[in-house]
Amino acid sequence: MIEPATSSQVLEATPDDIRGILDVQNSVLHTNNKELDRGFLWYPLDTEELEEIIAHPESHALMVAKEGKNVIGYFLGYDLDEWQKHKPDWFEALDVPADLKEKIKSQKVFYCRHIATANQRSGIGSVLSQSLQKVAKDRGYNMVLAEVMRKPIENVASIVHHLKQGCREVGSISYSDGTEWGVFIHDLKSE
Ligand SMILES: CC(C)(COP(=O)(O)OP(=O)(O)OC[C@H]1O[C@@H](n2cnc3c(N)ncnc32)[C@H](O)[C@@H]1OP(=O)(O)O)[C@@H](O)C(=O)NCCC(=O)NCCS
Numbered sequence: 001m002i003e004p005a006t007s008s009q010v011l012e013a014t015p016d017d018i019r020g021i022l023d024v025q026n027s028v029l030h031t032n033n034k035e036l037d038r039g040f041l042w043y044p045l046d047t048e049e050l051e052e053i054i055a056h057p058e059s060h061a062l063m064v065a066k067e068g069k070n071v072i073g074y075f076l077g078y079d080l081d082e083w084q085k086h087k088p089d090w091f092e093a094l095d096v097p098a099d100l101k102e103k104i105k106s107q108k109v110f111y112c113r114h115i116a117t118a119n120q121r122s123g124i125g126s127v128l129s130q131s132l133q134k135v136a137k138d139r140g141y142n143m144v145l146a147e148v149m150r151k152p153i154e155n156v157a158s159i160v161h162h163l164k165q166g167c168r169e170v171g172s173i174s175y176s177d178g179t180e181w182g183v184f185i186h187d188l189k190s191e
Pocket of ligand 1: 028037038039040041115116117118119120121122123124125126127147148149155156157158160161162164
């Protein structure tokens with residue numbers, strides 16, 4: 001059990017962290033990870049994408065949890081508009097109540113692209129989530145939005161984790177590759 005507050009820090013990622021981020025990511029990618037019940041990532045990031053992200057900290061938040069020099073977890077978040085550049089049909093495919101859909105369209109929404117830890121139930125996931133919420137709030141966002149896979153494989157660990165962090169599941173989204181995701185929101189302005 002790692003004591004997050006004392007033995008680890010959450011810092012902005014630098015190019016020196018890319019190898020460590022990829023190691024954490026690759027250890028939980030659904031294609032590599034034999035223990036899907038500890039959660040998994042579906043769409044990987046590559047070195048080039050991470051370099052680009054680190055070069056533009058004003059529009060991305062890539063933060064690492066470190067123990068000494070070792071990356072033991074990370075998150076990547078950015079404006080929802082950025083994600084919609086990757087997924088042009090995103091808004092149309094979003095299945096949430098109409099009033100919320102309007103809110104998502106008109107408000108500043110911070111999209112959580114990845115969150116991952118090297119060890120499960122280390123407490124680091126919670127530390128990273130809280131850090132992500134703080135970054136989003138400090139940047140003036142109204143809410144954080146995350147997608148968690150429901151089909152073909154349910155990411156139970158991530159669902160439980162997000163609910164525990166104060167997120168609520170508000171609907172779903174399906175992509176043309178056949179995947180279906182639960183949509184989780186964390187409201188920031190009400191806090
Ligand atoms: C999801 C993830 C980021 C959580 O990080 P973590 O360091 O394990 O989280 P914490 O130790 O802070 O645990 C927070 C809570 O999450 C839930 N949780 C974490 N792992 C779980 C699991 N395997 N099964 C059920 N609940 C789990 C628990 O409620 C846990 O609290 P508890 O241990 O007091 O019961 C981490 O497990 C992970 O990297 N999984 C693989 C990648 C992933 O699924 N990312 C999210 C993609 S949407």
